[in-house]
């Protein structure tokens with residue numbers, strides 16, 4: 001559905017930008033060989049086809065080793081929308097129909113960049129990003145993390161059956177497979193004779209569960225879910241980032257399942273390095289466990305002032321611990337709720353810090369994500385409507401910074 005919607009969104013934008021005398025996409029399709037088409041229409045059609053093709057692969061505006069044609073990344077953002085302040089908004093790519101078109105319409109009609117983190121790490125993570133960052137001269141954060149399951153978990157190699165051909169995990173989510181489930185798999189596989197592959201219906205049964213629950217082979221016929229530290233590794237966080245200090249494993253899975261994939265975000269944010277050599281002021285909305293802050297730090301961009309707005313106390317503790325443990329020299333301010341971020345307080349911060357260089361945030365996806373069977377109410381849902389808070393605050397910052 002996301003791909004279709006992306007194409008829809010791209011189409012909408014295309015339609016919005018074609019002059020009345022120009023031919024619409026549908027007409028273009030029925031007129032494939034119409035030599036009368038003028039050059040600019042042909043160019044737009046080519047761009048549309050290209051976007052449809054790329055959106056299937058979710059490579060955004062290009063990923064390392066997979067270049068995209070310049071016509072796709074040549075975004076030509078209108079002058080009034082170029083930073084600073086830069087902004088960077090993230091959410092799940094797979095949303096009910098119409099969500100990304102609405103988000104894009106609010107965020108200045110900027111084309112979403114749909115990208116799968118599997119190009120940066122060993123797990124899929126299909127996300128949409130809307131931002132006004134430059135898209136040229138992007139480079140990967142080093143060191144490059146393991147990009148296959150087998151590289152990430154070398155100890156699993158001796159136990160990995162040849163018939164399990166996975167090289168990437170599915171999206172890491174907030175809940176994990178249970179112990180009884182892994183027991184059922186062990187029993188099913190053990191029924192086959194020694195040194196023999198299980199029959200195809202067993203293989204199919206096991207593979208479905210392994211894919212659904214992201215299970216890896218940890219011993220003879222034994223599968224297990226990733227433990228939270230392994231999840232930290234894949235998500236690009238320092239080991240033990242979410243561990244200890246009163247945080248249990250269930251909570252760790254939840255925090256990590258909701259977070260940014262650090263290497264992916266760093267790939268986008270690296271362009272800020274040359275722009276803010278002396279450091280950066282960040283307004284971080286829905287900070288979570290600090291995926292954006294960790295990315296900026298790992299990129300070597302000094303964090304001067306970070307205002308972190310995050311509801312969860314546990315998340316605030318994780319970010320505060322990380323801040324202290326990495327000897328940050330800047331100032332970190334915690335605010336619990338985006339709804340408390342008034343124009344008055346923004347004005348105060350802007351005059352104190354000399355403005356925000358970037359407004360980052362991925363608002364809750366609870367009412368958007370496909371895994372939610374109960375309250376997938378779309379952007380107007382109880383949690384996901386917080387997107388409008390992101391927009392309100394960004395608008396305020398832009399307005400106040402222009403006025404100051």
Ligand code: SAH
Pocket residue numbers: 255258259260285286287288289290291292309310311312315336337338339361362363364365386
């Ligand atoms: N990008 C983050 C995770 C974002 S998930 C990371 O890298 O970890 C969305 C976050 O929004 C959650 O951590 C949730 O606790 C927080 N949140 C929900 N409602 C909020 C509100 N009203 N104000 C601030 N944060 C909120």
